[in-house]
Amino acid sequence: MFENVLYQNATNLLKFDIEKNNLPQSVLFAGPEASGKLTAALETARILSCTGVKRGDWNCTCPSCLKQKALIDHNILIAGSSTRTLEIKAAKNTFLTQYLNNSDHLNASRYLYVRAVRKLTLRFSEVLWEGDDKLSKFSPLLQSVSENLELLNPGKKLPEDQKELEKILESIEADVQKLEASYLYESLPVSQVRKISYWAHLTSSSKVKVVIIENAEKMQDSARNALLKTLEEPPENTHFILLTQNRQAILPTILSRVRTYTFVQRTEAQEKEVIDRVFHNVSVFTKGELSGIKAFLRNFLSVSMETVSSCASDFLKNVFEGHVPDIKKIFSYCNSFKPDEIMKIFLEELIKKLKSLLDTPEGTETAGRICAAVRKTYNDFSVFNQNPEAALENLSRLLLQVNYNADGILRNYTEKL
Numbered sequence: 001m002f003e004n005v006l007y008q009n010a011t012n013l014l015k016f017d018i019e020k021n022n023l024p025q026s027v028l029f030a031g032p033e034a035s036g037k038l039t040a041a042l043e044t045a046r047i048l049s050c051t052g053v054k055r056g057d058w059n060c061t062c063p064s065c066l067k068q069k070a071l072i073d074h075n076i077l078i079a080g081s082s083t084r085t086l087e088i089k090a091a092k093n094t095f096l097t098q099y100l101n102n103s104d105h106l107n108a109s110r111y112l113y114v115r116a117v118r119k120l121t122l123r124f125s126e127v128l129w130e131g132d133d134k135l136s137k138f139s140p141l142l143q144s145v146s147e148n149l150e151l152l153n154p155g156k157k158l159p160e161d162q163k164e165l166e167k168i169l170e171s172i173e174a175d176v177q178k179l180e181a182s183y184l185y186e187s188l189p190v191s192q193v194r195k196i197s198y199w200a201h202l203t204s205s206s207k208v209k210v211v212i213i214e215n216a217e218k219m220q221d222s223a224r225n226a227l228l229k230t231l232e233e234p235p236e237n238t239h240f241i242l243l244t245q246n247r248q249a250i251l252p253t254i255l256s257r258v259r260t261y262t263f264v265q266r267t268e269a270q271e272k273e274v275i276d277r278v279f280h281n282v283s284v285f286t287k288g289e290l291s292g293i294k295a296f297l298r299n300f301l302s303v304s305m306e307t308v309s310s311c312a313s314d315f316l317k318n319v320f321e322g323h324v325p326d327i328k329k330i331f332s333y334c335n336s337f338k339p340d341e342i343m344k345i346f347l348e349e350l351i352k353k354l355k356s357l358l359d360t361p362e363g364t365e366t367a368g369r370i371c372a373a374v375r376k377t378y379n380d381f382s383v384f385n386q387n388p389e390a391a392l393e394n395l396s397r398l399l400l401q402v403n404y405n406a407d408g409i410l411r412n413y414t415e416k417l
Contacts, residue, residue, distance in 0.1 A: 031263025045210035071118035080214035089300035217249035312349035356416035
């Protein structure tokens with residue numbers, strides 16, 4: 001059990017509770033980004049559904065395990081916001097590399113890629129989107145991805161022509177980027193929570209159902225309250241696994257109805273081993289001040305970290321000099337902030353560049369006000385789905401006001417950016 005989740009003691013506790021039939025129907029996996037929470041949730045779903053003699057064995061070939069490993073079991077739902085395109089790009093790179101080298105890891109890399117794509121497409125289940133206006137718009141994209149994945153499924157013969165395989169992968173990548181950027185809700189809507197509850201109460205021939213909700217802390221009050229009602233009396237044979245990077249942001253009433261399993265930040269050496277075992281690539285490991293899985297995945301962004309950092313400097317220089325930044329230019333250089341991870345990095349870079357202000361009391365106070373404005377911008381963008389261009393325009397107005405209230409002292413720090 002849980003052989004694919006490395007260096008997380010939470011999996012030992014999960015294994016113990018499952019073996020003792022002591023796992024609650026509702027649990028919370030809490031821990032930092034890229035700590036293996038979703039992998040552990042999917043593995044928990046597979047183990048709970050397993051009908052093999054050795055329950056939970058990764059090599060089990062029972063029908064349920066085969067479906068769960070391929071992520072095609074209809075008794076599992078994944079909901080909630082998530083950024084998956086970087087993982088898909090990294091998995092694609094691994095898949096192609098193993099294919100070109102005819103490596104022993106080829107089949108494993110094919111599983112890695114197919115699962116990476118389905119971690120995204122499962123969020124577009126008709127169960128969740130029935131009646132939503134977006135359904136008819138993204139259905140052709142979803143159909144295209146499904147048809148191309150069929151050509152790559154484990155057990156199928158791969159194309160002998162490299163260009164043919166690359167064409168399939170490029171088509172999938174283009175479609176999943178559109179799905180994630182244009183249709184996925186940043187905050188799980190209450191309508192989907194209600195559909196989850198309805199689906200969970202439907203009979204399923206005594207089969208186990210599993211609902212995984214990622215970034216559960218981002219739900220609005222109406223969605224949280226709707227989920228709470230379901231968790232108070234969960235349907236028989238249905239398990240709920242909530243994932244969060246911030247346990248403190250989860251409603252206390254929800255926390256009282258779940259058992260928390262805590263995931264930790266792994267060491268740099270452990271992160272390297274995870275990258276090597278999963279992606280068979282530790283050659284590109286660090287990115288700026290970051291290291292680990294998060295930095296590794298950022299290598300696959302459509303914009304370099306250097307470009308984002310330069311745009312952040314230009315943005316602040318304009319504000320510090322009392323000018324309105326050229327948002328359209330920044331928007332263009334940063335690929336319209338797609339995927340959303342680029343906006344997150346941009347705002348992180350703004351915060352990093354404020355260190356020079358901490359030399360004086362006035363600068364420290366002003367830096368605090370800027371940080372508050374940046375946090376508000378990130379919240380408006382990530383939780384309330386504000387357009388990135390509008391978010392930056394609002395941020396520039398907020399920072400110009402901060403500069404004005406500080407009597408223009410920020411001009412003195414322009415050269416230090």
